[in-house]
Amino acid sequence: MVVTGFSATRAHKLTPGQKTANRVLATGRAPVEHGFAHLKNRRTLTKLRTEPARATRLLRALLVLTNLEVRR
DSSP: OOOOOOOOOSSOOOOHHHHHHHHHHHHHHHHHHHHHHHHHHTTTGGGOOSOHHHHHHHHHHHHHHHHHHHHO
8 A cells, every 4th residue: 555645736726634644654764765876886786686575575674674774
């Protein structure tokens, strides 16, 4: 399931609740995006050749370790 934030237009401004929801999504998304950026910098993802299920488990573990390292 993919969760996206609310978007405003010229005619439709965001309510305070929608702004808060976007802020919550952004705080949860930022560590994951930073983790993927670190993995890409190390070229880990370019060398990964395995089945999708195993790759998913491996990437989840790598993201946990990367986020622990980044938070130090």
